[in-house]
Amino acid sequence: MKYVTGIFAALLAVLLLFMYPLYEQARSQDKIANIVIQSAATHFIDSARTKGYITPQMYKEFNAQLAATGNQYEVELEHLHKQTSPDYSDPANPVTFQNSFTTYYSGFYNQQILAVLFPDGTLPSDDPSRRYTMQVGDYIGIQMTNKNRTAATQLWDFLMSDNTQENSTVLMNYEGMVLHEDY
Template sequence: MVENSLWKSLAFIILVLMLFITPLYFTFMRQDTITQQVVTVETEKFTDSVRDLGYITPDAYSVFLDAIHATGLGYRVNIVHYKKQFFPNESGDGFITENQRYSNSSILEILFPDNDLPNHSRDRYYNLSTGDYILVEVANEGKTKATVFKDMLIFRDTDYPMIYVRAGGMVYGEN
């Protein structure tokens, strides 16, 4: 009799897992996939605009942030600008090229300075030149519902972002 009730309890636990927990987990995974697609599209749209125009405006950056934050998650956005510089070779023949790296903080200082310039002021535009390279990385800061659910089921703590996008390329337009 006791053995029979153990099997019934085990069958009930498996039934609960199959009917409720598994579909819920796959729903959360699908939500993460859709969020990943939205963030990818918005990041590529932003970087394509920067590559085409040759500058970043405060309004364009704010619209980009608003679009990715509309997914309901918090994100860490990192922009890196590599400026190609040419220096004459000491021997007199040819040039030496170097890439100067500008980090996220130096870019944001130009876009959002500590003064009262309006957003449309050209002094607040971050300008790039043709041939420069721009890289934008976006990663979620918190845990998604699927990550929390998976961590609960397997008794682990996932410490990497589930939503991660890199986009960029060479600037081909300059205004």
């Protein structure tokens, strides 16, 4: 019985002295990664909002900041282009204008945005045709989650004999309205 108690005490000591501090260190890395991607996403989206466009260089700098965290991310860009349409009681007759307009948004996502930034051709990265432009009143946003299992998630699963199957411990959503057209 003494040996069982001694073995249990030794395992508990290993757990408390080594594993828990290691887990806390891994959790702090996740928190630091959250701060880094929050800063990177805020800077990227705010730059796009104030300039009214995204360039390949802006996108590459943003990705370089994400890579510094050591995690892989699923990045989803969303551009909502504001459009207005006049209201008519009879669309075929311009005299029936109702003195009002309907506002709606057309959505553009990664596929359309990245096709403009990185076309198949050999244009230089500063070519104006590779600039993704927006208009005042549009919305630009980003959603990010990590794709890999961080060390904190793996340690938690080990300590709890669990398998969370959850990768997204580093998350970021940010969006805003385009304020200027500086092109």
